[in-house]
């Protein structure tokens with residue numbers, strides 16, 4: 116089945132009364148539930164955009180109505196062994212926390228306390244109906260992702276380490292290593308834990324002079340049902356995502372700028388994941404942020420509900436369109452509705468061997484998603500009185516595994532605990548819908564920080580999350596610098612000649628190392644992967660400041676990649692540096708230069724062109740793919756100009772401001788559809804998308820594309836497109 120995406124429009128706050136309301140709910144047809152959000156075009160007020168959802172909730176919708184319609188039906192599924200994920204998405208101040216947590220009054224309670232209340236109630240009923248044969252145990256974990264680091268909210272903030280908790284993949288799920296879990300007997304127990312944990316969140320944020328809603332908060336409710344020796348576990352996750360915000364509009368201080376850059380980045384990655392899945396891309400950039408890795412949209416089994424929170428006001432206009440764009444595409448994401456397997460506490464009695472200690476897994480037949488019988492929106496219930504025969508339309512498609520028979524929808528949880536034959540896990544269904552047509556409208560506002568800015572490395576041709584991160588960081592630095600200048604603050608101390616070795620690996624490098632590690636895992640244990648492993652260790656050692664160890668690892672790697680120019684260059688450079696270190700700083704410099712000269716000489720000998728000149732110590736400046744440099748380390752020598760170096764030609768020329776580059780930029784900046792459509796490789800749609808995108812960037816800073824590198828950064832562009840357009844122009 117698909118991710119269920121519903122939109123909730125919040126009411127006006129007291130201070131907003133009388134302001135301009137521009138977001139409205141509507142129905143596809145008279146008598147049908149509300150499924151459409153309408154908003155005027157930012158360019159032409161007379162034109163209205165419509166976004167379709169599985170359900171739309173108007174301003175007057177109560178907490179209870181939303182819960183009853185969207186979450187309550189899935190509590191049954193949770194007890195049938197399905198994982199359930201509910202997450203709130205939206206711009207800051209649109210009501211995510213109100214929806215998920217809610218207020219203290221009974222009527223104001225949000226999805227989370229209501230979910231827990233239902234879970235305890237159902238658990239008790241199951242235990243009672245089974246005469247105590249089935250016991251239900253509930254355990255909680257609660258954590259936040261702040262600046263792309265995971266922190267346990269059930270532990271006091273004092274116990275936090277700067278790098279937070281690591282993530283690992285286990286049984287095809289992403290788990291947080293070292294996360295605490297608390298047993299929870301009843302609602303009172305939950306409330307105590309939840310309040311304590313939220314206080315931890317506030318305390319931790321206050322310590323950092325940050326904002327408690329500046330993190331993504333993830334509550335996991337683990338339900339364990341035990342009947343005899345059979346144990347079934349399932350998890351409900353309730354996620355209150357941090358909201359994106361535009362730093363140009365807010366008066367954020369440094370901490371909040373960094374915080375909001377991290378939020379914007381992770382939300383941008385989320386929108387990229389949604390786009391990539393809806394396009395049917397092979398590579399989904401889940402791993403580019405911890406939030407997307409944990410959310411694993413479209414990868415996780417079970418039921419996923421996305422609640423898009425919207426503020427109806429004009430002041431949110433572009434932000435609202437951005438989030439409408441992203442979330443309406445999320446509807447296309449297929450999620451496999453597969454129950455978690457039952458685990459046996461001990462070997463089944465039929466197993467006469469009887470010597471195996473501990474747990475033994477008994478795989479079950481994967482269920483077809485037979486209980487995907489969502490009841491529809493609240494509005495449907497309201498309208499039902501008038502049109503009783505008119506059942507609300509099924510709001511989402513049902514995934515059917517053709518190889519297995521569907522199972523009856525409503526099975527008592529106790530009867531569900533029967534061992535069944537194992538069948539291979541089904542794969543996600545083919546995407547029958549056509550690939551999403553990228554919107555002509557605004558791209559996610561989270562781009563706001565990641566908009567094209569001057570890019571220092573002209574060789575970067577594709578937009579990767581790492582690049583986005585670099586841009587985000589750069590933007591933060593720029594804003595801070597301009598503020599500092601305005602306040603005539605003293606200039607920061609000049610960087611020392613030699614930075615002291617850090618004993619912490621930066622997040623970006625850690626991600627690159629992770630990517631390389633994954634690559635190695637996939638490569639198997641052949642010689643190449645051994646070599647890669649040495650490279651990984653070398654990089655890690657280097658990041659930790661142990662250059663001698665790094666050198667040893669690089670040397671070991673060379674055994675597996677003999678004759679690699681880049682690797683040899685690195686080794687030579689490190690050797691020279693280390694011997695220079697021993698001989699004092701002055702000699703180090705000249706030795707390095709000497710080593711550079713020798714390396715360059717050797718490159719000439721083997722006829723390597725272009726790329727090698729930039730390869731020195733460039734781990735931090737890849738071409739966009741995480742382990743690119745490491746890959747390059749291990750590729751056989753090629754005398755011919757590589758594809759990549761050819762791909763760089765345009766940008767290389769761009770850096771020289773070639774007339775051809777300028778011609779291309781002039782065409783783009785003209786925003787003249789006909790001219791842009793005439794570019795090599797540009798169809799009508801691509802041209803229209805580009806013009807629409809540029810037209811939205813009305814402020815002076817982003818309205819003009821200043822270089823080909825910047826052009827490659829725009830949504831829908833990329834290096835190949837720019838290259839083709841460039842190559843197609845007459846000089």
Ligand SMILES: Nc1ncnc2c1ncn2[C@@H]1O[C@H](COP(=O)(O)OP(=O)(O)OP(=O)(O)O)[C@@H](O)[C@H]1O
Pocket residue numbers: 124125126128205206207208209210211212213214328356357358359424
């Ligand atoms: N459905 C609603 N009914 C009444 N008040 C609401 C509703 N939704 C939101 N609000 C109010 O709007 C304000 C902003 O809501 P909230 O803090 O939940 O936004 P948010 O999206 O979580 O913001 P952030 O991303 O900054 O955490 C709060 O005062 C909240 O009480």
